[in-house]
Amino acid sequence: MEAITIKDIAKLCGVGVSTVSRAINNHPDINEETKAMIMKVIRENNYIPNNSARNLKRTDSDVIAVLIKGITNPFFNGMIKTFEREIKRNKYSFILQTVHDKQNEIEVAIELIKEKKLKGIVFLGGNFSHSNEELSQISVPFVLSTIGTTQKPDKDICSSVSVDDFKESYKMTDYLCKLGHRKIAIITAPMYDESIGKLRLNGYLKALSDNGILPDKNLIRFMKDEIESYSIQNGYAVTKELLKSGEDFTAIFAICDALAIGSCKAIFDFGKSVPWDYSVAGFDGLDIAHYYNPSITTIKQPVEDMAEETIKILFDVILKKASAQHKIFHGKLVAGQSTRPI
Amino acid sequence: MEAITIKDIAKLCGVGVSTVSRAINNHPDINEETKAMIMKVIRENNYIPNNSARNLKRTDSDVIAVLIKGITNPFFNGMIKTFEREIKRNKYSFILQTVHDKQNEIEVAIELIKEKKLKGIVFLGGNFSHSNEELSQISVPFVLSTIGTTQKPDKDICSSVSVDDFKESYKMTDYLCKLGHRKIAIITAPMYDESIGKLRLNGYLKALSDNGILPDKNLIRFMKDEIESYSIQNGYAVTKELLKSGEDFTAIFAICDALAIGSCKAIFDFGKSVPWDYSVAGFDGLDIAHYYNPSITTIKQPVEDMAEETIKILFDVILKKASAQHKIFHGKLVAGQSTRPI
């Protein structure tokens, strides 16, 4: 069962390798009949070209990679399909590359650029605290999509698409305040977090302050390190602890919908009701937030528009139509059944 | 900004390329000092070897790929981490390759084997109706993990790990019958489906029959083609239609948890209650089934055990410790708050 190569096909067809290559790559200057014959032989022998060899030789490739950290995050679900569709619409091909938790996405990117001769990259997810120096090692245009971080890289190094986490978080907290809540707990990322966790926490603090509410340290709760972050389980555990502590509060703002769902369940298991005993709000606008019972009040990020814009910007930069761009989208506060005025 | 190669590093270090290669690949016969020096130069120049060239030349690679169709399916969430952990524990490296809906996983597999010199493959998800002939083109050991199909391939061609979809579905339907339900609707895959949809439907029919219940055509509902299959949205749409039709029933068995959640929501929006007006059961045992309100009665698949066993079998075959194996796991019926006796 030795691997079959282009040479074997050439021999089988009685032609030169370059003719076979031309047939494979839809080259124009080749006789249609020979091409048909070659393709037939290829199919009959189940020949598949070796990509490593192709990539090695190729100089250019029209492929764009989407690097995603945290593939299991349902927030990305809708985006991935949009990326694929938009990239194909531009006649490029699309690679979805997963990056493991502890992998450095920059290194993965550089490796992949060399290997596949990429034209562009989309980074999705992760905390992304890389220095400008690291970032500038990436030799092709790239866009940071829905990546919130406190330490933004230089404006010209790369493009970005996201919502304003601070502002949206402010919006939600302010909404809860306007509903009459004064004792609002938050579930956020641990203190060392420098990305969305911090941004959303800051938005919360500012909204409280603008509503004349002093933040209560005991109501600022952090996800547990020993449980997967941003997970339902984490929201459940943190909320359970909060309830048991006997702390007085009327609303919980969880910085993502999964946490919010965990919160709700903890409240139910505690024998209380949402929203009658406690209001619960989330963030992201996942499908499940809408289908949960009660439906969760959340900030809906326009994920598909954001994904489209990501690709649009990327192609603008690739085709030199424009230089790096930074686009901020607005989230929409979707009021569900999980919050009520008091 | 020309790409830097192994030759450049060799020149920079004043050594031959083979010495650099030895340093990179942790070859034993190399002076520790030269190695350290070379690695230093490599780091300073941010040199990263070209994988295409490596793969092309390499004969052997100790890497295993997991090919997953439908990456957004939360059912796979827990499995992926287990695969990664188990593969690394065996000192192999792990590639997660996504397969798009319309892509042929066999072709992707063959391509990848050639490109990366894979040692083994895990197929995850998809309907997988491939002939033995196609399957036997795959030249390395592979395991079909949690792939249900009515037309199983030859026992020796590959291994498999799954639950018995027919039996588990029977179990759930029988459970509903024993609770006193006689008019049980099912939401399943369209008639042309030859995989889990059909298997689970057959289990349902057999259980009804064994309980002396005649199946009612109007209570057998199929996912809508125009909506993503196995999605919450689909469950919602189908259930809404069922409710509107005025059909008489007391329970719904949705063949996956996402469908079941959509069902519940449709029932709520119809002004009815789960489980008081209708009992709802799912299948798979997703986290969200437990955290939903009410928690969903479901068949919990032991996904982590199955993932572990998948890798165990794969290595057994790779290391020639054993030939192809086929392991059936048992699901566990987890009674939630979404079903009640009548």
Add this chain to the structure above:
DNA sequence: TTGTAGGCGTTATCAT
């Protein structure tokens, strides 16, 4: 329109 030959960046083989 087709075939020949050289080279892409790396590793393996053989010398030294």
Add this chain to the structure above:
DNA sequence: ATGATAACGCCTACAA
């Protein structure tokens, strides 16, 4: 322990 050199499989001038 190290260096030169021949592959790996493919694409692409260039020649025919």
